[in-house]
Amino acid sequence: MDNNSRLFEQAKKIIPGGVNSPVRAFAGVGGTPRFIQKANGAYVWDEDQTQYIDYIGSWGPAIVGHAHPEVIAAVCAAAQEGLSFGAPTANEIRIAEEILHIMPSMEQVRLVSSGTEATMSAIRLARGFTGRDNIIKFEGCYHGHSDSLLVKAGSGLLTFGHPSSAGVPEDFSRHTIVLPYNDVEAIQQIFAQQGDTIAGVIVEPIAGNMNLIPANREFIQALRSLTHQYGSVLIYDEVMTGFRVALGGAQSLHGITPDLTTLGKIIGGGMPVAAFGGRADIMKCISPLGSVYQAGTLSGNPVCVAAGLKTLEIIQRPDFYTTLSARTKQLSEGLLALAQQAGLPFSSRHIGGMFGFYFTDNLPDCYHDMQNADLSLFKRFFHSMLARGVFFAPSAFEAGFVSIAHSPVIIADTLGLAAESFTEMTRGI
C-alpha cells in the first residue's frame, strides 16, 4: 500500500473522514487524497515523494508561490519574538494601513483568524447597524460555515432558504433569503416587497465557490443601488477575490464601493489571518466602541500578521499582476484550445490569478448553469492529470489558482500533459 493510502486509512480512524476540511477528502472525484509533505514555488510533494504542479495554492493564499523565502524569513523572525501576546502590536497598525491603502472602500478594518469569522462578524454588524434581521445571499456563493450562511435556496423564487447543514435551526435560516446569482429581477422584486427588512446583502462579486463565475455589471449595479436606496449594508465577500483577481479585488474591477468587505486567504500569506472592514460609521458599532460584540484570542496574531505583511509587500511590486494575469491566461486559453482540438465540450475563463474550466460549451453564469457541466468528464480529467503530476482542485465546483511561481515553462509543461489527458479521454467517449 502506498503512503497516501496508508495515511488515509490511519486518519479515517481518528479524524472524521480523515480530513480537517471536507473538500480535501476527494469526495467529488473519488480516490485517495494526497498527503502533502512539503511545498515550494509552484510545486507540492506528497508522502510518496511524488511531485505535482499545484493549481490549488492552499485554496488561494499561495499567490507568491509556496514557501517564498522572504515570507518564511518574516515568519521565523516574528516567531523568535514570541508567538502571541493577546495585546495590540505595531504590526497590526501596519497591516491595517496596507489594507486600507489597497482597498480605499475600507475606512476601518478589524483582523480575525478565518474567512468564516470575517463574514459571520460582517453579517452581525450589518444586523446591529441597521436593527434589521434579514440578509440576502446568492445561490452557489460560499461565505464560510456560520449558521446564517449555511442556507440553500428554497423551492421557487423569493422564498426563504432552508438550512444546508444539519444542526442549523430553521428559525435561523428564516432570516436568510437565497436568490439566484446574476438575476437582476429577483433582487429587484425582493427589495420592492420587503426592502426595509433587509439588513444586508452578502455577495461574492466574482464567485469562486461554484467554479469561477463573475457577476455581470447590471447585477452588481442593481445590488449597489438597491442597498443604497433601502439603507441595507452591501457586503462584498472578497475572502477569495481580494488581492487575487486584481490587487484591489473585484471592487477595483467593478468600480463599486461596497459598505463592508471581508478578506481572508491571501491576506495571511498561508497563515490564519482574515479581516472585515468598511465604512467607519458602520465599523464604529463594533465593541469596544459599539454594541455589536466581536472578539478573538488569536486575532492579529504577530506571526500570522508578519506572513501577511510580507505577502502584501511582494504583491505590490512592479508588474506583479500583469505577469500573474499573463500566466493565468496562458493556462486558461491553452486548455481551451487543446480541449477544442480534442473535440471535448469545454469552456474556460480567467480573471487575474484565478481561472475556471468547465466541461460544457457554454460559459456558466450561475449555479444552475454549472449543473449542465459534465461531471464525469471533469473527474476523468482530474485523475488523468493527477496521475501525470498536475494537481487541480478535486471538485468541478472550485476555481483554480495560479501563483507568480508558475513560470511560462511550468504552464507549458501543464499544457503538454493536458494534451495527453484530453487525447486519452476522447478514446473513452
Ligand SMILES: *Cc1c(COP(=O)(O)O)cnc(C)c1O
Ligand atoms: C474561503 C472562503 C470563505 C471562508 O474562509 P475560511 O477561512 O475557510 O473560513 C468565505 N468566503 C469566501 C468567498 C471564501 O472563498
